[in-house]
Amino acid sequence: MKKIFLFLLLCPLLAMSQQKTSDEDQIKAVILKTFSAMKSVDSVALKSCFTSNALLHISQVKPEGNVVREVPATKFIQNVMTRKPGEMDERVLSWGPILIDQEIATAWVPYEFYLNGKFSHKGVDVFIFVKSGNEFKIKTLLYNMHQ
Template sequence: MKLLPLSGLLLSATGTMAQTPAAETEAVKKTVQTFFDGMRKGDSTLVRSALAPGAVFHTLNTRNGTTQLHAENPSDFVKAVGTAHKDVWDERISFDKVLIDANLASVWTPYEFYLGSTFSHCGYNSFQLVKLAGGWKIAHIIDTRRKEKCK
């Protein structure tokens, strides 16, 4: 009988330790938002500031019923953001989930992407962030892309 209260105490202590302070969650969200603010502004320096050294980008596409994983070069992406383009790259996200453990965060965001005011595609982003000396940085982005059935 004495074991039951002790096990309950241990379980409640574990749950308390797993909680993330709101400030950390907001800092993670701010890093992701900085990435997209830089995209909208065409500011490659701002986009780069949100990325960890050695960041990796992937996208999932389905063509002819087959899912394909494509690696994208983050340096090429950052360069493209800073190169003049006719329309604003406007990726509209919402934060579905933010999970944090120590110096690792995972963020899940549905999105709709617009070129200027014209809808282009939608899907979900999955971000993996790490907390380095300079704060939270994006280490990996993987997304899905489609034209319909958004959210």
């Protein structure tokens, strides 16, 4: 009887754990798909990673102070499409925390960026995701750039 009770008690915890892992894997896959689409200059794949009204916020430290630019994802995608395949190469350095609560999630991802095969800069991408149907999509991407 005790074994049945323990099993019934643990089943929901195991299901939640499996769902979280599945969601984390999906979030990582969206990030990797974004980077791959940038590298291959694939507008369809890149667009599929973002919500229709997604925004990017780029933080740069300049002599006059910290400057944060806001760019609609549509403009970002247009800029990527002006590149040649292989020109842009963003690489995940490590997976920071990925936090999920139902239909929202965040991911902290240190990265390095290469332009034409040469190191350009590094920084951290902070993704905010929303789940639409069964898919997580990027709602906001905040990143910084430094040497």
